[in-house]
Amino acid sequence: MRVAVDEDRCRGHGVCFAICPDVFVLTDDGYAEVPEPEVPAALEHSAREAAENCPERAITLS
Numbered sequence: 001m002r003v004a005v006d007e008d009r010c011r012g013h014g015v016c017f018a019i020c021p022d023v024f025v026l027t028d029d030g031y032a033e034v035p036e037p038e039v040p041a042a043l044e045h046s047a048r049e050a051a052e053n054c055p056e057r058a059i060t061l062s
């Protein structure tokens with residue numbers, strides 16, 4: 001599974017990082033980044049949960 005953050009939609013709520021810090025990191029400005037877009041199987045569940053809980057729906061999974 002791959003994950004991406006739409007930087008135009010991200011408003012820096014930080015929910016993704018709170019739920020799944022192994023996949024999402026926050027920049028100094030507080031916006032989300034994904035250093036490694038390919039999500040290991042063991043992290044898929046929490047990455048999916050993060051995507052579902054982003055208030056801006058800025059996270060896409062594929």
Ligand code: F3S
Nearest residue numbers: 010011014015016054
């Ligand atoms: Fe941004 Fe959504 Fe995370 S707004 S910081 S991608 S919870």
